[in-house]
Each structure stands twice: as C-alpha cells, then as structure tokens.
Amino acid sequence: EAQVTQNPRYLITVTGKKLTVTCSQNMNHEYMSWYRQDPGLGLRQIYYSMNVEVTDKGDVPEGYKVSRKEKRNFPLILESPSPNQTSLYFCASSSKTIRDRAYEQYFGPGTRLTVT
Amino acid sequence: RKEVEQDPGPFNVPEGATVAFNCTYSNSASQSFFWYRQDCRKEPKLLMSVYSSGNEDGRFTAQLNRASQYISLLIRDSKLSDSATYLCVVEGGYNKLIFGAGTRLAVHP
Numbered sequence: 198e199a200q201v202t203q204n205p206r207y208l209i210t211v212t213g214k215k216l217t218v219t220c221s222q223n224m225n226h227e228y229m230s231w232y233r234q235d236p237g238l239g240l241r242q243i244y245y246s247m248n249v250e251v252t253d254k255g256d257v258p259e260g261y262k263v264s265r266k267e268k269r270n271f272p273l274i275l276e277s278p279s280p281n282q283t284s285l286y287f288c289a290s291s292s293k294t295i296r297d298r299a300y301e302q303y304f305g306p307g308t309r310l311t312v313t
Numbered sequence: 314r315k316e317v318e319q320d321p322g323p324f325n326v327p328e329g330a331t332v333a334f335n336c337t338y339s340n341s342a343s344q345s346f347f348w349y350r351q352d353c354r355k356e357p358k359l360l361m362s363v364y365s366s367g368n369e370d371g372r373f374t375a376q377l378n379r380a381s382q383y384i385s386l387l388i389r390d391s392k393l394s395d396s397a398t399y400l401c402v403v404e405g406g407y408n409k410l411i412f413g414a415g416t417r418l419a420v421h422p
Contacts, residue, residue: 232412239317239400240357240412255409287356302410304356 199224201305203288209311210278218273218308220288228291229271230255230302231263233284240287246271278312285309314339317403317413325419330391334416336401337383345404346377348386350397351415357400360386391420 201222210216222229230245232255242255246265260282262274271290275282288305319336326332338346346363361368363375363384374387384401401413 237321237414239414242409245409301359302357304358306356307354 199303201288201290201303203286203305203308205308206306207309209313211313212279213277216275216278216310218275218286218288218310220271220273220305221269222271222288222290222303223269224290224292224303225268226290226292226303227268229265230289230291231261231271231273232287232289233257233282234287234307235284243273243286278310280312283310283312315413316340316405316411317401319399319401319413319416321414321416323417323419325421326391328391328393328420328422330420331387331389332391332418333388334386334399334401334418335383336385336403336413336416337381338401338403338411339382340403340405340411341379341382343403343405346375346384347402347410348373348375348384349400349402349412351400352397357412360399388418391418393420393422396420 204219227248231243232240234240241257243261244263246252286308289302291302316339348360349357350360351357361370363377367376372389376385396419398415398417400415403411405411
C-alpha cells in the first residue's frame, strides 16, 4: 500500500529535550516536505526537500532541522523544543513539483506534539 | 492580509443541500490551485485541482477567477460524509504551496 508514515503519532516532552519525528514514504517520491498546523493558521511549511541531500527552508524553519540521506526518509529534528513548537505536524511527499502543474501531495497521518 | 483567506465557517447544511465555499488569494502570479479535504484530526487529502476553465468531479465543481483572485468550490446534493474541513491551496512560488486555514462543513440529517 502506497503511504507516508510518521512516528511517533503522539508525543509529550519537556522544553529542551531533543527529539526526532521520523517520516518515511514508499512511493519513490523525490519531493518531501514538513508542515505544522495550528488553529486558525492553516498548514505552514517548515522545510522541504527536492531530492536526496537537497533541503531548503520553508516559511517557519526556526527551531527545526531536517536531513535527507535516503530518498524514502525525511526526519524532522527539534534540537531544543520549546512550548511554541506545540503543534500538529504533517510530513508529505510528491512525485511532481509545481512546475509540472499536476501536484498531489500525500500526507502522513500527523504527529501531535506537546512541549511543556 | 493573509496570502490565502477562507471563511472558517462552520457551514451547517442539511443533507441534499448545495453549498459553496470561496477562497481569495493575494499572489496574482500563482499558477496552480487546489482544494484539499481534511477530516477531523486526520491528514489532508487532495479533493481536486482547479483549472482555469473550471472543472467538475461528480458532485463537486471548482471555479477559478483570476481577475478577482478567488477560487470556489461547489458541492451539490450534500452527503453526511461530506462533513469535513475544506482547505484552499494556492501555489506560492517555486515548490511552495500555501494553505488556507480551512472552511468547516457540517452536513446534518
């Protein structure tokens, strides 16, 4: 089954304790992205990756890191989480870029993070 | 001004009703437009792309008005299963999608 998986699905942690949220897709997609979703604000892009070893900042990259060592995996790293990073996080992947016009992103199930 | 604006709703409609959502965007250079559907606490899923000529998929019709910079989604013969949040999505430049905050639809018996 074609899918994007994220782990963990739920996480409660404390300020300053480093954490990693994993993301993996089995569709051989080049493009992957991380978003956070907050009430009233919609999804905001954190980082994206066009392919292996190619990553770039989205709209809200502060406090986050990513890496893309393999095509299928795109982990999100919070080196020193703070309460304002409490949010719902989604990983997404796509086989096409916007220049191809047709652009469907497949989203993972989401990770609900609470930082106290 | 937000880059993509939607009425948050909720729109409460009976089964069988026709309901329309609008969305406005600020970047006149945007070339690609989409509607995504998001069920409560779930991931967004593509509902349909929006083309300049307008397009229809079953009970769903999407329209684009470039001059006024708005996009619409029309749902005919609403079903209970249509209850969800509908996200307007606009291309915001190279490799960037901008999501609206969503319009919530509640269809009741």
